[in-house]
Amino acid sequence: MSIKDAIATAVGSGKPRAVASLTPEHGEITVSSILESPEIHRLLHDLTTMVGREDPYAWYGKLRSAAPIVRAEDGALVVSRYADCHAVMRDPRIGHASPDQLAYLGFPNWSDHPSLRLLLNTMTTMNPPDHTRLRRLVSGAFTPRRVQELRPAIVAIVDDLLDRMSGDLDFIDAFAFPLPVTVIGELLGIPLADRPQFQSLIHDLTQVAEVLTAEALATADPAAVTIRDYLTGLVEERRTKPGTDLISALVATGDDGDKLTEDELVGMATLLLFAGFETTTNLLGNALAALFEHPDDLRLMRDHPEAAPAAVEELLRFDSPVQIVSRVTLQSTQIDGIPVAAGERLVAYLGAGNRDPQRFADPDRLLLDRSDNAPLSFGGGIHYCLGAPLARLEAQVALPAVLHRFPRLAPAGAAQRRDSLRIRGFLSLPVNTG
Numbered sequence: 036m037s038i039k040d041a042i043a044t045a046v047g048s049g050k051p052r053a054v055a056s057l058t059p060e061h062g063e064i065t066v067s068s069i070l071e072s073p074e075i076h077r078l079l080h081d082l083t084t085m086v087g088r089e090d091p092y093a094w095y096g097k098l099r100s101a102a103p104i105v106r107a108e109d110g111a112l113v114v115s116r117y118a119d120c121h122a123v124m125r126d127p128r129i130g131h132a133s134p135d136q137l138a139y140l141g142f143p144n145w146s147d148h149p150s151l152r153l154l155l156n157t158m159t160t161m162n163p164p165d166h167t168r169l170r171r172l173v174s175g176a177f178t179p180r181r182v183q184e185l186r187p188a189i190v191a192i193v194d195d196l197l198d199r200m201s202g203d204l205d206f207i208d209a210f211a212f213p214l215p216v217t218v219i220g221e222l223l224g225i226p227l228a229d230r231p232q233f234q235s236l237i238h239d240l241t242q243v244a245e246v247l248t249a250e251a252l253a254t255a256d257p258a259a260v261t262i263r264d265y266l267t268g269l270v271e272e273r274r275t276k277p278g279t280d281l282i283s284a285l286v287a288t289g290d291d292g293d294k295l296t297e298d299e300l301v302g303m304a305t306l307l308l309f310a311g312f313e314t315t316t317n318l319l320g321n322a323l324a325a326l327f328e329h330p331d332d333l334r335l336m337r338d339h340p341e342a343a344p345a346a347v348e349e350l351l352r353f354d355s356p357v358q359i360v361s362r363v364t365l366q367s368t369q370i371d372g373i374p375v376a377a378g379e380r381l382v383a384y385l386g387a388g389n390r391d392p393q394r395f396a397d398p399d400r401l402l403l404d405r406s407d408n409a410p411l412s413f414g415g416g417i418h419y420c421l422g423a424p425l426a427r428l429e430a431q432v433a434l435p436a437v438l439h440r441f442p443r444l445a446p447a448g449a450a451q452r453r454d455s456l457r458i459r460g461f462l463s464l465p466v467n468t469g
């Protein structure tokens with residue numbers, strides 16, 4: 036059966052299947068199965084309400100203990116335990132279906148939409164060997180050494196943003212959003228004057244990454260055209276007049292005659308722009324909100340910047356900006372010993388895995404010096420976040436600096452949460468600088 040057929044039959048088939056297995060220690064029959072029940076459907080639905088958004092962690096606990104794999108009402112399989120999320124992201128039999136194979140989730144004419152064409156033609160949704168090739172070409176120009184070289188620039192950008200902050204303000208607007216936008220703008224070589232427009236353009240474009248509706252497409256498509264045209268122009272400019280920025284490096288990159296095509300260059304620049312924006316914004320926002328609720332930890336972060344690397348890992352684990360990754364089984368496989376057929380859509384709840392008591396002692400406690408900490412927040416396997424060193428560095432510089440500059444920084448009103456399960460964060464986080 037082709038993967039296309041398999042997906043067609045799998046989506047919505049929704050039948051629980053039971054597999055009997057012998058447990059050697061006990062010599063008795065146990066039943067491991069993909070669980071599907073009205074309770075599970077309700078639980079998954081509750082997670083999509085604003086109450087679930089506010090604090091999904093209690094729901095995640097129920098999900099983890101219900102079964103290793105559950106089937107959602109739309110037919111997708113959900114894993115929520117740390118070991119299973121970890122395994123799903125590393126299993127070579129699990130990957131991405133092409134947009135055509137997924138008929139792209141109700142929009143079979145997906146390629147008529149500039150937003151979907153731009154977003155679905157990037158390496159995040161590709162399998163080897165295409166993914167391997169693109170990742171190799173970009174990672175050469177996006178090394179941890181290059182990221183470390185950005186430290187002085189990040190310190191300067193942070194200081195500049197802090198200089199402009201005073202009194203009552205929204206932390207997201209004033210700091211958590213402009214910091215990553217400015218850093219990625221510097222890295223890619225987007226001229227200063229052109230950067231502000233990207234805030235709303237990327238916001239509009241990523242509407243389709245959240246819920247794919249005709250309305251979201253109507254917002255995202257014009258933004259995609261503007262972004263594509265702008266970046267195509269920038270790539271052209273760098274081809275004739277190279278600079279020291281990442282776009283110039285990507286234009287020049289390549290080995291054995293292999294180079295990124297024009298489309299691939301624009302796709303890659305777009306991916307770096309949108310993958311680096313909102314995720315890092317939400318890391319900063321979620322981290323500050325968690326520190327407000329844990330004043331001792333806030334003081335530790337303020338007075339001991341050397342504790343920041345471990346603290347940032349723990350803040351990533353405690354409230355991950357990316358809660359979910361999606362995959363498809365390319366071949367039949369097993370997850371936690373349970374057979375899973377080819378063509379199943381899979382969703383790994385990273386935020387649930389990050390609070391799994393089987394992996395983390397006292398998982399609901401924020402322990403900034405937690406040892407043996409390996410959160411799932413940057414994904415895993417071949418798609419492991421390319422920007423992880425950059426995101427970590429930004430947070431390690433920014434959080435102690437904010438708290439040091441404003442020792443009496445405090446919440447100043449009700450924060451507004453994003454209505455999203457995939458991306459967890461705040462639309463606004465009112466603070467007073469003290």
Ligand code: HEM
Pocket residue numbers: 124158159160170219306307308310311312314315318355356357360361411412413414415417418419420421422423425426
């Ligand atoms: C706190 C901030 C960030 C978080 C939590 C985060 C999280 C993630 C996760 C979970 C994935 C894996 C997605 C999957 O497996 O389906 C990913 C992939 C990726 N991230 Fe990030 N990210 C962050 C910041 C950044 C930044 C700053 C950049 C770039 C400047 C970036 C670029 C990428 C790219 C290019 C990929 C795709 C890698 C591939 O497919 O091989 N990310 N990120």
